[in-house]
Amino acid sequence: MSKCCGPKAKGCCGPKKDPHEFVEEYYGKILSSSKDLKTNACCAAGRPHPRLAKLMSEVPAEILAKFYGCGAPLPLGIEGKRVLDLGSGSGRDCYVAAALVGESGHVTGIDMTDEQLGVARSHLEAYTGALGYSAPNMKFVKGHIEFLEDAGVEGESVDVVISNCVVNLSPDKPRVLREVYRALAPGGEFYFSDVYCDRRLPEGVRKDKILWGECLAGALYYKDFERMARETGFGDPRVLSTSRITVQNAELENLVGEAKFYSITYRLFKIPNKIETTEEDYGQIAVYKGTIEGHEHAYKLDDRYRFETGKPMAVSGNVAAMVGEDGISWLSPHFQVIGERSVHYGVFGGGRIATSFDPAPSASATGASCC
Numbered sequence: 074m075s076k077c078c079g080p081k082a083k084g085c086c087g088p089k090k091d092p093h094e095f096v097e098e099y100y101g102k103i104l105s106s107s108k109d110l111k112t113n114a115c116c117a118a119g120r121p122h123p124r125l126a127k128l129m130s131e132v133p134a135e136i137l138a139k140f141y142g143c144g145a146p147l148p149l150g151i152e153g154k155r156v157l158d159l160g161s162g163s164g165r166d167c168y169v170a171a172a173l174v175g176e177s178g179h180v181t182g183i184d185m186t187d188e189q190l191g192v193a194r195s196h197l198e199a200y201t202g203a204l205g206y207s208a209p210n211m212k213f214v215k216g217h218i219e220f221l222e223d224a225g226v227e228g229e230s231v232d233v234v235i236s237n238c239v240v241n242l243s244p245d246k247p248r249v250l251r252e253v254y255r256a257l258a259p260g261g262e263f264y265f266s267d268v269y270c271d272r273r274l275p276e277g278v279r280k281d282k283i284l285w286g287e288c289l290a291g292a293l294y295y296k297d298f299e300r301m302a303r304e305t306g307f308g309d310p311r312v313l314s315t316s317r318i319t320v321q322n323a324e325l326e327n328l329v330g331e332a333k334f335y336s337i338t339y340r341l342f343k344i345p346n347k348i349e350t351t352e353e354d355y356g357q358i359a360v361y362k363g364t365i366e367g368h369e370h371a372y373k374l375d376d377r378y379r380f381e382t383g384k385p386m387a388v389s390g391n392v393a394a395m396v397g398e399d400g401i402s403w404l405s406p407h408f409q410v411i412g413e414r415s416v417h418y419g420v421f422g423g424g425r426i427a428t429s430f431d432p433a434p435s436a437s438a439t440g441a442s443c444c
């Protein structure tokens with residue numbers, strides 16, 4: 074029996090059989106490659122940034138064949154950072170992150186499935202050599218994402234937590250969020266992609282094992298997730314990108330009915346006492362310095378804020394905190410924030426809608442995805 078149904082558990086079990094056991098079986102034994110999936114979730118994210126696409130193409134083929142993610146939650150500009158990947162699977166995102174953080178950074182992947190961990194570990198040495206590092210800067214640990222402490226993750230020990238299509242599989246999502254919040258250092262961020270739904274799914278759908286394994290039955294109504302994130306302390310969850318997932322199986326499609334599924338990449342910043350649950354105006358201005366490699370001309374914070382390099386933008390107190398007010402956020406070296414909070418001007422009504430001309434042809438065009 075998994076820990077979630079053990080003595081530490083508090084009403085966290087969903088479907089009849091322990092969902093941890095079924096998920097482990099699904100990813101360890103039932104699926105042998107992403108071709109066995111019944112949805113287009115792992116093709117949904119669109120084309121990754123060219124730098125990421127190049128690094129993905131350098132990840133060993135066996136790892137890519139067992140990629141079951143629904144996005145590319147890999148922020149640029151994380152040199153020297155400590156990264157934790159929840160549900161790292163065969164390791165694609167850890168391998169890319171290991172290149173992004175460089176030799177002075179570190180990446181830890183946590184997964185509960187031995188088969189997935191085995192694949193991730195088997196290419197570690199050769200890849201470390203290919204990167205030109207003298208020692209591996211990543212490790213893969215067996216554990217449950219609901220119990221990061223048991224897996225050796227100390228409080229405030231991580232700068233960026235990433236995750237790709239995993240949180241939906243957890244039978245205790247509030248606990249996962251609390252663990253992420255505990256693990257993050259102040260100014261750190263949970264930057265992750267997962268499957269969400271446009272409504273609360275009926276019990277019959279939530280109990281279907283295949284739909285659970287396929288990352289659909291456990292998908293939260295996105296408004297419920299955002300409320301949960303606020304309750305955990307991530308006061309102002311931000312959406313970076315959204316793409317539709319389709320169920321490519323008539324039987325399963327019939328089961329889910331009118332429910333629509335999306336792969337969403339969220340950004341949740343941990344900035345205690347600064348991020349409020351509403352956007353307030355303190356007359357602050359932020360300027361992006363153009364210093365993140367790969368984002369020299371502009372930086373997209375989320376689906377609303379796109380900072381052109383050098384151009385001052387009016388920001389809410391929340392955004393000022395996310396991009397560097399007081400130097401707490403991991404993004405702070407890359408932004409200048411002008412103004413503090415001595416005067417409150419009411420509800421924030423400014424900000425520029427991000428006009429996204431990011432082309433998003435099929436990920437297969439890069440040769441780096443599972444499609």
Ligand SMILES: C[S@@+](CC[C@H](N)C(=O)[O-])C[C@H]1O[C@@H](n2cnc3c(N)ncnc32)[C@H](O)[C@@H]1O
Pocket residue numbers: 093096097100139140141142143159160161162163164165166183184185186189216217218219236237238239242243244288
């Ligand atoms: C859909 S796959 C995604 C894997 C990987 N992130 C990727 O993008 O290829 C889900 C992975 O999460 C792991 N997993 C699911 N629930 C977990 C939990 N509660 N604790 C630890 N690992 C979990 C599974 O073993 C599986 O490897």
